Every structure is written in C-alpha cells, then in structure tokens.
Amino acid sequence: MADTVGPTTPIELVEAVYARYPKAVGDARRRLGRPLTFAEKVLFAHADDPATVGVERGVDYADYRPDRVAMQDATAQMALLQFMTAGLPTVQVPSTVHCDHLIQARVGADIDLKSALDVNSEVYEFLRSVSAKYGIGFWKPGSGIIHQVVLEQYAFPGGMMIGTDSHTPNAGGLGMVAIGVGGADAVDVMAGWPFNTRVPKLIGVHLRGSLSGWAAAKDVILKVAGILTVKGGTGAIVEYFGDGAESISATGKATICNMGAEIGATCSLFPYDSRSAAYLKATGREALADLADAHAEHLRIDPEVAADPERYFDRVIDIDLDELEPHLVGPHTPDLDRPISDVGRAAREEGYPIEISYALVGSCTNSSYEDIGRAAHVARQAKAHGMKVATPLLITPGSEQVRATIQRDGLLADLEAIGATVLANACGPCIGQWQRDDITPGERNTIVSSFNRNFPARNDGNAATLSFIGSPETVTAMALTGRLDVDFVHDALVAPDGTSVTLEAPTADELPARGFDPGESGFQAPSSDPSSVEIVVAPGSDRLELLEPFAAWDGHDFLGMNVLVKAVGKCTTDHISPAGPWLKYRGHLTNISGNLFSGANNAFALDKPGMGVDARDGSVVPLPDLARAYKEAGVFWVAIGDENYGEGSSREHAAMEPRYMNGRAVIVRSFARIAEANLKKQGVLALTFANPDDYERLRVDDTIDVVGLAELAPGNPVTVEIHHSDGSTDEISTTHTMSDEHIAWFRAGSALNVLKGD
Ligand code: MIC
Ligand code: SF4
Numbered sequence: 001m002a003d004t005v006g007p008t009t010p011i012e013l014v015e016a017v018y019a020r021y022p023k024a025v026g027d028a029r030r031r032l033g034r035p036l037t038f039a040e041k042v043l044f045a046h047a048d049d050p051a052t053v054g055v056e057r058g059v060d061y062a063d064y065r066p067d068r069v070a071m072q073d074a075t076a077q078m079a080l081l082q083f084m085t086a087g088l089p090t091v092q093v094p095s096t097v098h099c100d101h102l103i104q105a106r107v108g109a110d111i112d113l114k115s116a117l118d119v120n121s122e123v124y125e126f127l128r129s130v131s132a133k134y135g136i137g138f139w140k141p142g143s144g145i146i147h148q149v150v151l152e153q154y155a156f157p158g159g160m161m162i163g164t165d166s167h168t169p170n171a172g173g174l175g176m177v178a179i180g181v182g183g184a185d186a187v188d189v190m191a192g193w194p195f196n197t198r199v200p201k202l203i204g205v206h207l208r209g210s211l212s213g214w215a216a217a218k219d220v221i222l223k224v225a226g227i228l229t230v231k232g233g234t235g236a237i238v239e240y241f242g243d244g245a246e247s248i249s250a251t252g253k254a255t256i257c258n259m260g261a262e263i264g265a266t267c268s269l270f271p272y273d274s275r276s277a278a279y280l281k282a283t284g285r286e287a288l289a290d291l292a293d294a295h296a297e298h299l300r301i302d303p304e305v306a307a308d309p310e311r312y313f314d315r316v317i318d319i320d321l322d323e324l325e326p327h328l329v330g331p332h333t334p335d336l337d338r339p340i341s342d343v344g345r346a347a348r349e350e351g352y353p354i355e356i357s358y359a360l361v362g363s364c365t366n367s368s369y370e371d372i373g374r375a376a377h378v379a380r381q382a383k384a385h386g387m388k389v390a391t392p393l394l395i396t397p398g399s400e401q402v403r404a405t406i407q408r409d410g411l412l413a414d415l416e417a418i419g420a421t422v423l424a425n426a427c428g429p430c431i432g433q434w435q436r437d438d439i440t441p442g443e444r445n446t447i448v449s450s451f452n453r454n455f456p457a458r459n460d461g462n463a464a465t466l467s468f469i470g471s472p473e474t475v476t477a478m479a480l481t482g483r484l485d486v487d488f489v490h491d492a493l494v495a496p497d498g499t500s501v502t503l504e505a506p507t508a509d510e511l512p513a514r515g516f517d518p519g520e521s522g523f524q525a526p527s528s529d530p531s532s533v534e535i536v537v538a539p540g541s542d543r544l545e546l547l548e549p550f551a552a553w554d555g556h557d558f559l560g561m562n563v564l565v566k567a568v569g570k571c572t573t574d575h576i577s578p579a580g581p582w583l584k585y586r587g588h589l590t591n592i593s594g595n596l597f598s599g600a601n602n603a604f605a606l607d608k609p610g611m612g613v614d615a616r617d618g619s620v621v622p623l624p625d626l627a628r629a630y631k632e633a634g635v636f637w638v639a640i641g642d643e644n645y646g647e648g649s650s651r652e653h654a655a656m657e658p659r660y661m662n663g664r665a666v667i668v669r670s671f672a673r674i675a676e677a678n679l680k681k682q683g684v685l686a687l688t689f690a691n692p693d694d695y696e697r698l699r700v701d702d703t704i705d706v707v708g709l710a711e712l713a714p715g716n717p718v719t720v721e722i723h724h725s726d727g728s729t730d731e732i733s734t735t736h737t738m739s740d741e742h743i744a745w746f747r748a749g750s751a752l753n754v755l756k757g758d
C-alpha cells in the first residue's frame with residue numbers, strides 16, 4: 001500500500017473509485033426504487049457490499065470502505081499507539097499524518113515554528129518514524145493545517161475518507177464524503193477493516209440566488225447553524241444543492257462543510273461543479289478535473305430529487321443567498337446567530353464587553369486564497385485612508401501553499417500594513433495554543449475570529465473570554481473599528497484625519513491568477529525499507545506511553561458505582577478533556593488523564609468548573625483527582641451528562657480517559673455522534689435516559705447498579721438502579737445503540753482487543 005501514499009491522490013485511485021459508480025449507483029436505484037441524492041451515490045459506491053448494505057437511515061449500521069485516512073498530530077499519537085499494538089506490517093488504506101496542532105502561537109511564524117520543533121521533537125520523531133515504518137505519508141510541521149492540505153492535495157469529488165479530526169468534512173467542499181472519527185475508527189480502516197457507522201439521515205440545503213456584497217460562504221453556515229442549532233445535524237449528512245451552490249468557490253464550499261461539525265453533522269457535501277474543476281486545476285490536478293467531468297452525472301444530485309427535495313430528504317432548508325447578510329455568532333456557542341446589523345444592540349442588552357481585545361483570521365475553516373484576498377481588500381481600503389487596526393489582528397494561514405502565495409501576491413503585506421501579525425501555518429490560537437499576555441486569567445473580554453469553535457476557554461484557556469465568529473472580512477473590519485457595536489456594513493468609519501470612510505464590500509480573486517506557489521514542500525514519503533525504521537518510545541517519557549489493553553468484562557453486572565460527575569448544560573470534549581496546555585500529553589494516557597472533566601460544570605459542585613464531591617467523605621476535590629482516587633480504590637463510577645454530550649472534537653481521549661480511570665458507563669440525555677462512537681470503541685457503556693427527566697433523579701451520594709448486562713443485545717434497554725442514601729431506589733430504563741459488534745467490543749474490553757484477537 002505504501003506506494004500509493006504520495007503527496008497527492010494518484011489518478012489511478014480515483015479511476016478505480018469511479019469505475020465502481022455505475023454498478024453501485026444502479027444497485028442503489030434498484031434497491032431504493034427512486035432517484036438518489038449525491039450523498040447516497042457516494043455512500044453506495046463505498047459500501048462494503050452495495051447489494052446488501054443497510055439502507056434504513058438513522059437505524060441500520062453499515063460497513064463502508066473509505067479511500068483514505070488522514071490524522072493530525074494531536075490525535076494521531078493515540079491512533080498510532082493503538083495501530084502499533086495490532087501487529088500489522090503496514091496500513092491497508094492510503095493514510096497521512098499532518099503536524100499542525102502542536103505549534104504554539106506566541107510571537108510569529110518563524111520563531112513559533114522553531115520553538116515547536118524543539119519542544120515537540122520527541123512526538124514529531126515518533127510520528128515520523130511510525131509513519132515511515134507503516135507506509136503512512138508524513139506532513140512536517142509548518143506544511144499546514146490538515147484540512148487545508150487535504151483539500152489541496154488529496155480530496156476528490158465522489159471520494160470517501162475518514163479523518164481523526166472533527167473538521168475532516170472540510171473536504172466536502174470538493175464533493176467528498178469526509179467524516180471525522182476517533183482514532184480507534186481510523187485504526188480499523190488502516191488495519192483493513194471497513195468503517196462501520198450508522199446510515200446517515202439526509203438534510204438537504206437548497207441554495208438559491210448568489211453570494212454577493214459582504215455576505216461570504218461563512219455566513220451561509222452561520223445561518224444554517226442558527227437554524228439547525230448545535231445538535232440539529234446529529235447523525236445526518238447535510239447535502240447542499242441548487243443553483244446557488246455554483247456561486248460559491250470550492251474553498252468557500254469547504255468553509256461551509258468544515259463548520260458543519262458545529263451542528264453535529266456526520267459530514268456536509270457539495271456537488272461537483274465548474275468551481276470545483278477550477279480549484280482542482282489551480283492546485284495542479286487537471287487530469288483529475290477531466291476525469292471528474294467525464295463522470296459528472298454521478299457527482300451530483302439526481303435532477304428529480306433537486307426538483308422535489310421534500311420527498312427525498314429527511315429535512316429541507318431553503319436559503320436565498322441574495323438576501324444573506326454578514327453574520328456574527330457567539331459568544332460561547334456557534335449557533336447564537338445574529339446579522340451584523342443586530343450585534344450592537346445585542347451586545348448592549350447582554351452586557352458583552354463592547355471593545356474587542358483581539359481579532360483573529362485564519363484556521364482550517366477560513367484561510368483560503370480568496371478569504372485572505374477579501375480580508376486584504378478591506379485592509380487596502382483602510383490603508384488608503386491612513387487607518388490601522390484598533391485591536392490586534394492575528395493571521396493564521398491554513399497551508400504553506402496558501403502562505404507562500406498570499407505572500408508573493410502582496411496580500412499578507414496589505415494586512416501587515418494595517419498592523420496584522422502573521423502566525424505559523426498551524427492551528428495555534430484556534431486550539432488554545434495561544435500565549436496571550438494582555439489579560440489576566442478570569443478577565444472578561446471580547447474576541448472575534450473567523451474560526452469555527454467558540455466554547456468557553458477554547459482559544460486562550462480563559463473561560464471569561466467571550467468569543468464571536470464571523471467571516472475573515474467581517475473580522476478584519478471589526479479589527480478596524482475595535483468595537484462590537486459598529487455596523488461597518490451600513491455605517492461609516494472614522495479615519496485618523498477625521499474623514500468618514502465607508503467600506504466597500506470586499507472582492508477578491510477566488511484563485512491566484514499566477515497559480516499557487518507551493519512554498520516549501522513538507523511531505524515525507526514512507527520508508528522503502530520499513531524493517532530498518534526503529535520506533536522510539538522512551539521509558540519514563542512524559543509525552544509518550546505505550547498502551548496497555550483494557551481488561552475484558554468479567555461477566556458481572558456493574559454494582560455499587562459512584563457518580564463521578566453530573567454535568568450541567570454543555571459538556572463538550574473541551575470540557576471533558578481540554579486542549580491548550582494538555583495537548584502535550586496526547587500520546588500519554590496516564591498523564592492526560594490528569595485533565596479529566598476539568599472543564600465540566602458539575603451539578604454537585606457548581607462553584608467552580610472541574611470540581612467533584614468524594615462520595616466517601618463529602619470532600620470537594622478536583623474531578624481528575626477524584627477519578628484517580630476511585631481508580632486506585634478499585635471503585636467503578638459513572639458520569640452523567642445532559643444534551644449533546646461530547647459535542648465538538650473527535651478526540652478519543654475524552655473516552656479513553658474515563659475508561660482508564662474506571663468509568664464504566666456514561667449516561668446522558670443525548671450524545672454527539674463521535675463521542676458516543678468513541679465510548680463504544682473503548683468499552684464504556686454509552687447509555688441514554690429513556691426518559692430524559694430521569695437525569696434529575698441523580699444525587700451526589702447515590703450508588704448506581706447497571707444490571708442485566710449478560711443479556712445486553714441490540715435494541716434492548718438497559719436497566720439502571722439508582723440507590724439513594726435515604727435507602728430509596730429509583731429503577732430507570734436507558735437505551736443504547738450497540739450492535740452485536742459493539743457488544744463484542746464491550747465484552748472484550750475495547751474494540752482494539754477484538755481487532756488483535758485478544
Ligand atoms: C478541534 O478543533 O477541537 C480539534 C483540536 O481539531 C479536534 C481534534 C483534537 O482534539 O485533537 C477536533 O476537532 O476533532
Ligand atoms: Fe486546527 Fe482549529 Fe481546525 Fe481544529 S478547528 S483543525 S484546532 S484550526
């Protein structure tokens with residue numbers, strides 16, 4: 001397999017995929033007896049067996065064969081530590097590792113990258129050598145953020161991939177079904193097993209009209225997030241169609257698909273069109289564009305479905321792009337959506353700090369040539385009037401190719417001329433790798449970014465920072481005003497000489513007229529002599545630790561468990577296993593478990609996030625310490641969650657840590673898709689209250705029995721007995737989504753144990 005892992009997807013791989021389409025699409029039409037959406041065509045073309053694959057949306061589990069696997073450095077460590085224990089000589093599907101998350105943003109690109117190479121050398125060397133040995137392509141630090149590199153090099157219309165990052169769906173902008181997964185799912189596929197997931201529901205978004213003025217691709221997804229909310233896309237593929245789609249560039253489409261993660265969607269998808277072809281050609285993939293043209297009928301929705309979408313989709317949303325205004329979402333959640341014209345009013349009413357302390361442009365979501373071009377157009381207008389930013393503006397290019405090109409074409413200079421600072425091609429401030437020293441911890445302040453997530457503490461580790469999200473041009477304009485309450489679209493700004501300046505709506509080339517400058521290539525091919533590659537995990541390292549298998553289930557019900565935490569409200573993966581300073585322990589299960597639930601708001605100790613009550617003596621202690629104390633005492637525990645538990649990231653640490661610390665069940669009102677899948681993979685019971693009000697029954701000093709485990713079966717409820725300290729007991733019913741295969745994982749201790757045949 002190693003010979004197919006190069007710096008781009010080989011045309012032969014795409015030819016082989018397209019060759020499967022006529023039969024698979026024929027099978028699908030015959031079995032479903034109706035025309036198809038584009039997503040259905042891609043799914044059938046990648047079904048392990050299109051003739052028998054499950055078809056009932058939201059019910060059946062199905063096996064798919066993705067064309068590629070992509071992993072980023074923060075999640076790849078755990079994925080590859082698991083893969084290593086499987087004992088295989090090489091990966092079975094073309095796979096790549098991208099070093100992007102571990103680079104800290106402090107001073108600027110060059111210095112920050114050098115310091116990252118130094119600080120993370122042990123981890124980079126581990127990832128490099130594992131990649132070299134097992135036939136995996138390796139993208140060095142500085143080459144860019146995984147999703148941009150994938151879009152530029154690997155994504156292709158009608159393909160399917162999985163990636164160990166929740167924003168993997170970015171590749172949907174080029175017509176790929178690209179799904180974010182935990183590392184254990186990636187391990188299955190790399191080991192040659194199919195990717196098993198629930199047949200997704202289908203939400204259709206009908207785009208009419210065309211994007212113009214200040215409205216950007218970002219505003220489409222902010223609007224959709226406002227409509228669907230953070231859980232509205234759970235278990236569904238969001239498929240865009242309609243004439244409006246073609247008014248959006250390929251990179252703009254990628255922005256929309258990227259942020260589909262924020263509404264819980266399995267992935268999002270655009271059809272192949274002339275804008276996709278233009279992007280493929282501009283990124284050196286002319287032959288691929290020609291091939292896609294030749295198969296175009298399979299790479300879009302059937303016309304009958306587009307004409308009568310309500311009949312075929314589970315839900316349809318209509319958006320008229322002609323009427324779309326620029327939006328800003330936040331704080332603290334990506335679905336709190338307002339048009340710019342309404343932000344000032346809301347800020348005053350809600351008491352948000354009006355002055356903006358930082359503005360940030362870039363990330364995997366919004367750092368394309370066009371994005372930076374539109375932001376630079378705003379900057380040029382300001383410069384012409386002698387204006388500078390009123391608030392510091394940080395720019396994170398998404399890839400080395402974009403950085404080299406925007407530098408060559410003077411766009412970075414335009415932004416620097418108004419005072420912007422350029423950071424390394426990496427995640428940086430988007431993932432809490434931002435060393436800010438302008439505020440004190442706990443200080444309430446407002447930031448605006450063109451990123452995708454705005455959970456508390458996400459960017460700077462400070463839960464009191466109010467983070468808002470908009471398009472790159474919106475963020476740049478807001479950096480100029482420095483305030484939340486200036487409607488830069490309709491109102492004039494004041495230049496230093498007192499003249500008033502009305503900003504023109506930004507325009508920019510979608511693709512560089514002189515072609516992309518590839519910059520410094522960051523790709524390293526796997527070794528041609530794998531046996532010579534040695535993988536080093538130093539004993540005693542605090543960054544890397546080889547994995548011990550989790551113990552198999554002993555056949556007994558779980559009795560007398562404590563309630564470690566009862567999470568109130570949002571409990572995202574950033575609450576369960578925060579990133580930022582903890583990113584350095586992503587390859588060391590013991591050490592990273594020191595952050596378990598440290599951001600969670602616990603009903604039993606609400607004064608401060610991350611605190612818990614020791615059921616044995618009533619003392620209030622940090623949750624990670626409590627979990628460890630229970631583990632050391634041999635006590636099993638459960639975690640209780642509210643709606644959309646585990647929303648956000650794909651990090652499987654949020655499931656491995658509870659498992660490692662003796663958590664045996666997580667019982668919630670509802671799960672986010674990846675979080676639930678990750679728990680099942682690690683052998684934790686992922687249970688949902690049959691009656692959501694039962695959440696209220698849990699008290700701090702309860703003990704919990706989960707009974708009838710010997711009869712665990714697909715579709716059967718699981719009984720949970722809640723024993724209160726007053727001697728009373730509540731017996732409640734919970735549901736689960738375990739298939740026979742998932743139950744086998746639970747019995748074996750984890751999915752990995754099954755893979756290894758333990
Ligand atoms: C994120 O945006 O939260 C991350 C960091 O990219 C995560 C992955 C991780 O936690 O390593 C994601 O989105 O999956
Ligand atoms: Fe990196 Fe942020 Fe994108 Fe996650 S969302 S991949 S942290 S840039």
